[in-house]
Amino acid sequence: MGKKVTVLVVDDSVICRQLISAxxxxxxxxxxxxxxxxxxEAVALTKELRPHVITMDVDMPVMDGLAAxxxxxxxxxxxxxxxxxDPRSQAPALTYRALELGALALQIKPSIDAGPEAWNLTKEVKLISSVRVIRHVRGQKRGAPGMPHTPVPALPAASMGIVAVAASTGGPQVLYRMLSELPAxxxxxIVIVQHINAAFSESLASWLANASKLKVRLAVDGDTLQPGLVLVAPPDQHMVVPVRGRVALKPxxxxxxxxxxxxVLLESVAKVYARRAVGVVLTGMGADGADGLLAIKQGGGLALAQNEESCVVFGMPGAAVERKAVDHLIHGxxxxxxxxxxxxxxxxxxxx
Structure with a gap:
């Protein structure tokens, strides 16, 4: 990999600091x-050491992780x-507030015998080490979910059949704002694939649901698609739309x-809904969603992608642009x- 990724580990527990460091x-x-x-201490050491990545605990004395x-x-x-x-033991709003403030991702702390957790941790650290982060003026971050916003007016019935969204790093913040502004x-x-650690899927859906006038939850195999229903893909299986009006989950x-x-989601939507499909690829690393967005465009649907200016990572939208799969670039x-x-x-x- 060449130059090593340098990391500052922040946690009030000595044992946790040791486990994470190990x-x-x-x-x-x-x-x-x-x-x-x-x-x-984290703020001071960040200025002194200039690490490539910081791992941050949330609940700490003196200054908590959110303030840091x-x-x-x-x-x-x-x-x-x-x-x-365990995300299930914490209020989602507290953890996700860190993302609103500029943190990039969430992971589970490794335990003494946690092979998969340790692997996920090192993988994520290396992935985000190359992300170009931007300065956030305190209390003035553009588009932060905690800021006042104007809800979109009520809408008439239209020919739009479905909205399919793919997102990764930086996506939860954009989804939060989107769903908080759409009317009941x-x-x-709306069907959504958001890349996130499997342990956070349920809390993500709960956090989004609390912000929205729409009904937001994790998808269940066989769900019926209805106006105003937002289904978030659960972990470790693909979510598809095999026929109009129904969702399926498959290994x-x-x-x-x-x-x-x-x-996978966008391609299935393109096949079933054709011209009535709207595809959206939001901020994220890699190229997921790009081929699916191209399928929607080629099927006569509308292909949207987040613009580079507002992305945490322009990887997924950028890949869609390279494939000439985008009809319109929009701000997050x-x-x-x-x-x-x-x-x-x-x-x-x-x-x-």
Missing amino acids: ALSDDPDIQVVGTAANGQ VEHIMAECPTPILVLTG DFPAP GVERDGHMPSGT DDVAATLARLARGESLAASR
Whole structure:
């Protein structure tokens, strides 16, 4: 890999710091350059050591992880991976607030005998080490879910049949804003593949549901698609739309390195809904969703992708652009407004 990825480990528990450091140090491409026991120490050490990545606990004394993320992203922007215990034992809003403030991803803390957890940790650290993070002025982050926003007006029934979304790194924040702004009578179902650690899938759906007037939940095999229903793909299986109005979950192999795969979902939607399909590829690493978006465009549907300016990572939308699969590039803050215009039957200006 060449130059090692340097990491600052932040956790108030000595045992957790040791476990995290040991898991990271087992990878020859990673070097732990420092540890901190609270957010205040983390801010100071980030400025001193300039690590490539920070692993951040949330609940800590002196200064908690949320405050530390806010300070670091305002003063010394650095890729931050938030580590938690069992997501089911924590309020989703607390953990996901770190993403709103600029952290890039969530992972489970490794335990003493946690092989898969350690592997996921090192994989994620290496992935986010190359992400170009931006400075977040405290309390002024554009599009942060906690900021005031104007809900989209109620919509009439339209020819839009379904909206299919693929997202990865940075996606939860965009989805939160989108779903918080769409009205309860949005006239189409929405199906979403968001790449996230399997342990966080349920809490992600809960967090999004609490922000939205729509009904948001994890998909179940055989679900009936209805206007205003938002289905999030559960982990470790593909979500597809085999016939109009129904969702199926099926085992399989990874596509573009992922299961569930955005491309698998979008291709199935393109086949069934054709011109009534709207595909959206949001911020994320890799190329998942790009081929699926191309299928939607070629089937006569509308292909949207998030623009580079507003992406945490332009990988997935960029891959779609390279495949000439995009009809329109849109800002991450404007997804709900764009879908509302389409639902009203309005056209969009040509993307440049």
